[in-house]
Amino acid sequence: MDVILEAAAQVFDREGLRATTNRVAERAGVSIGSLYQYFPDKQAVLHALAERHIRETDARLRVLFARLRAECPPFEQTTREVLELVVEAHRGRPGLHRLMHRLAPRSVTELDAIDEFEDRVAAEIAFHLRRCERGGDDTERLARTVVHAVDAHLHRVMVRDEMSVDTLRELVERLIAEP
Known part of the structure; x- marks a missing residue:
């Protein structure tokens, strides 16, 4: 979860509201399914x-x-x-x-x-x-x-x-x- 949050921090900072869960998962190096295990959106x-x-x-x-x-x-x-x-x-x-x-x-x-x-x-x-x-x-x-x-x-x-x-x-x- 920490890896996902760190990736999300980077993506949100750079992309603002254009950030997507797909971009966060990609940046974290995890599947979108793994991200959705922790966060619904x-x-x-x-x-x-x-x-x-x-x-x-x-x-x-x-x-x-x-x-x-x-x-x-x-x-x-x-x-x-x-x-x-x-x-x-x-x-x-x-x-x-x-x-x-x-x-x-x-x-x-x-x-x-x-x-x-x-x-x-x-x-x-x-x-x-x-x-x-x-x-x-x-x-x-x-x-x-x-x-x-x-x-x-x-x-x-x-x-x-x-x-x-x-x-x-x-x-x-x-x-x-x-x-």
């Missing part, structure tokens, strides 16, 4: 890719957040490290990320899981805002705003405009450096 493949992306990003963020809580670096470094990880998770395959963000079908259960993921990230950001005496009386709302602003930027600006990682890093540096 290309939407299911795209859906599995989106789930994998969220799962992998969540795992990496949990490790980072645990380290940041233990080390308590300055706010600027904390922000930089979180943003670097999130940018890195979206760095490659802009075509695939665009499709996953906009088109991957989601059930109510999956939307709830995404909400829980975003809530965990916002809670961590709020923790570091409070730890560094930033955010004032409305820290939770500010943290949630930051999470959603970064999400929108990654999925609607960086990915759509195929912004380079270096350009995004420059913008992050300006955001962190300005009072």
